[in-house]
Amino acid sequence: MSSTTSPPPLNRRLDPDARRRQLLEAGFEMIQTRPFTQVTADEVAKAVGVSKGLVFHYFPTNRDLQVAVVRVAAAELLSRLNVDPELPAEQRLGAGLDAFVTFIETQPANYLAVARSVGSDPALLAVFEETRAAVVDLILAAIGLAGDPPPGLRIVFRGWIAMVEESVLHWLEGSPVSRDQLLGFLQRAAAAMLPDALVTFARPPEAGVAS
Amino acid sequence: MSSTTSPPPLNRRLDPDARRRQLLEAGFEMIQTRPFTQVTADEVAKAVGVSKGLVFHYFPTNRDLQVAVVRVAAAELLSRLNVDPELPAEQRLGAGLDAFVTFIETQPANYLAVARSVGSDPALLAVFEETRAAVVDLILAAIGLAGDPPPGLRIVFRGWIAMVEESVLHWLEGSPVSRDQLLGFLQRAAAAMLPDALVTFARPPEAGVAS
Numbered sequence: 001m002s003s004t005t006s007p008p009p010l011n012r013r014l015d016p017d018a019r020r021r022q023l024l025e026a027g028f029e030m031i032q033t034r035p036f037t038q039v040t041a042d043e044v045a046k047a048v049g050v051s052k053g054l055v056f057h058y059f060p061t062n063r064d065l066q067v068a069v070v071r072v073a074a075a076e077l078l079s080r081l082n083v084d085p086e087l088p089a090e091q092r093l094g095a096g097l098d099a100f101v102t103f104i105e106t107q108p109a110n111y112l113a114v115a116r117s118v119g120s121d122p123a124l125l126a127v128f129e130e131t132r133a134a135v136v137d138l139i140l141a142a143i144g145l146a147g148d149p150p151p152g153l154r155i156v157f158r159g160w161i162a163m164v165e166e167s168v169l170h171w172l173e174g175s176p177v178s179r180d181q182l183l184g185f186l187q188r189a190a191a192a193m194l195p196d197a198l199v200t201f202a203r204p205p206e207a208g209v210a211s
Numbered sequence: 212m213s214s215t216t217s218p219p220p221l222n223r224r225l226d227p228d229a230r231r232r233q234l235l236e237a238g239f240e241m242i243q244t245r246p247f248t249q250v251t252a253d254e255v256a257k258a259v260g261v262s263k264g265l266v267f268h269y270f271p272t273n274r275d276l277q278v279a280v281v282r283v284a285a286a287e288l289l290s291r292l293n294v295d296p297e298l299p300a301e302q303r304l305g306a307g308l309d310a311f312v313t314f315i316e317t318q319p320a321n322y323l324a325v326a327r328s329v330g331s332d333p334a335l336l337a338v339f340e341e342t343r344a345a346v347v348d349l350i351l352a353a354i355g356l357a358g359d360p361p362p363g364l365r366i367v368f369r370g371w372i373a374m375v376e377e378s379v380l381h382w383l384e385g386s387p388v389s390r391d392q393l394l395g396f397l398q399r400a401a402a403a404m405l406p407d408a409l410v411t412f413a414r415p416p417e418a419g420v421a422s
Contacts, residue, residue: 112330116339119327128327152388156396159378166373167366176362177412185367185404185411192403193396200396201388 020058022048027069028076032106035113036066036073067123070114074131077103081138092142094187097164100135101183104168112169135161143194152201160190231269233259238280239287243317246324247277247284278334281325285342288314292349303353305398308375311346312394315379323380346372354405363412371401 014022026047027039040062041055048055059065080103083095104111118128136157140146145153164186171182225233237258238250251273252266259266270276291314294306315322329339347368351357356364375397382393 116330116336117328119324120331125327152386152392152396155378155381155386155388155393158381159374159397162377163370163374167370170366170369175366177366181363181411182366185363185407186370188407189400189404192407193400196396196399196403200392 016058019054023050023055023058023065024068024072027065028072031069031073031110033109035110036070037113037117039066039069041065063121063123067121067127070124071127073107073110073114074127078131078134078138081135083142085141089143090187090191093139093190094183096138096142097183097187097190100164101168101179104165105172108169108172111165115165115169132158132161150198150201153197156193156197156201160193163189227269230265234261234266234269234276235279235283238276239283242280242284242321244320246321247281248324248328250277250280252276274332274334278332278338281335282338284318284321284325285338289342289345289349292346294353296352300354301402304350304401305394307349307353308394308398308401311372311375312379312390315376316383319380319383322376326376326380343369343372361409361412364408367404367408367412371404374400 023044026044027036029047030039030043041052041059044065045052045055055065059068077100080099081096083092083099085092087095114124114128118124136154137146139157139161140149140153167182167186171177234255237255238247240258241250241254252263252270255276256263256266266276270279288311291310292307294303294310296303298306325335325339329335347365348357350368350372351360351364378393378397382388
């Protein structure tokens with residue numbers, strides 16, 4: 001065990017769970033300013049003050065480390081989106097949207113890297129799919145449709161999330177509209193789509209095929 | 212030159228442009244049934260009946276070949292989206308939407324691979340960005356706003372395209388709504404957003420910051 005034969009110079013008393021958490025926190029800190037693909041065992045070791053071997057003990061490859069850091073970021077996103085359940089639906093959706101956009105804004109390089117390259121790795125794609133499904137669950141809960149949403153409503157909100165993501169990423173590249181204009185527009189778009197989606201997708205699919 | 216020292220068994224008279232086109236057509240054929248990452252010089256050589264060396268003469272690496280095939284697919288998409296300019300705006304948008312969805316439907320594995328992994332390669336990302344910008348141009352032309360669209364309108368349509376893409380990819384995984392229901396919904400969503408976008412983004416950004 002590298003942790004006993006060459007003890008790290010700092011924090012040597014941490015138990016495995018705490019150590020793992022500490023390494024992931026250092027990685028999460030790094031993706032605030034650069035894409036996850038640039039998080040390496042070497043850099044995390046330096047940031048925490050432990051040996052590279054110790055990092056590899058927890059994450060056998062750099063890619064394992066990177067996927068684990070993306071997973072931490074996804075959990076952080078979900079926790080921020082899970083706003084006060086006592087708020088009325090519209091405010092809850094608005095607060096969630098604001099939190100989502102803030103999350104993208106605080107780590108744009110990393111968010112872009114994740115959004116545009118998850119398909120290159122099955123482990124990353126799994127994190128992406130789980131996270132997007134969980135965001136849809138939060139939205140459905142916010143608008144009071146968590147139990148048994150009409151078929152198709154998940155598709156609509158997956159689409160809306162993709163629209164938010166793409167709009168914000170494009171807006172961050174430098175655009176002549178304000179944050180409030182963009183968020184207001186995106187929230188009204190969701191509100192405008194919802195009644196149509198509820199009506200359209202309440203019908204069985206056969207009814208639509210004939211038209 | 213491999214083409215003179217070991218002439219391919221077939222089509223040996225093709226000039227370089229025609230040969231290149233022939234190789235790319237074989238690659239494009241392949242991505243109808245599998246992701247572009249599975250297109251290789253070896254397989255293209257077999258499909259066309261030439262030596263692998265000849266394919267590498269035109270595309271030095273498998274990745275060069277794959278990016279060129281994705282570029283062909285992007286050009287094909289744009290040509291299909293460019294529907295009859297004499298149609299009224301609504302029908303033109305509807306026909307373009309249908310063509311876009313048909314394009315995704317005919318090569319779902321490849322479309323998903325491209326959409327989810329372009330960020331892993333700068334050359335691929337460039338094709339993606341150029342194509343998405345060109346699709347926005349086509350939409351703006353379809354609705355008669357090609358000249359000088361209000362600031363922010365490009366963002367809105369980039370967002371709408373992302374919504375269409377994401378909805379369709381999710382729908383293809385097996386969903387209880389019909390194609391007509393989905394396309395009707397997506398087109399009405401665009402129509403519902405547009406007036407709001409025109410009003411919201413016609414204001415200078417400062418006006419929105421205060422709210």
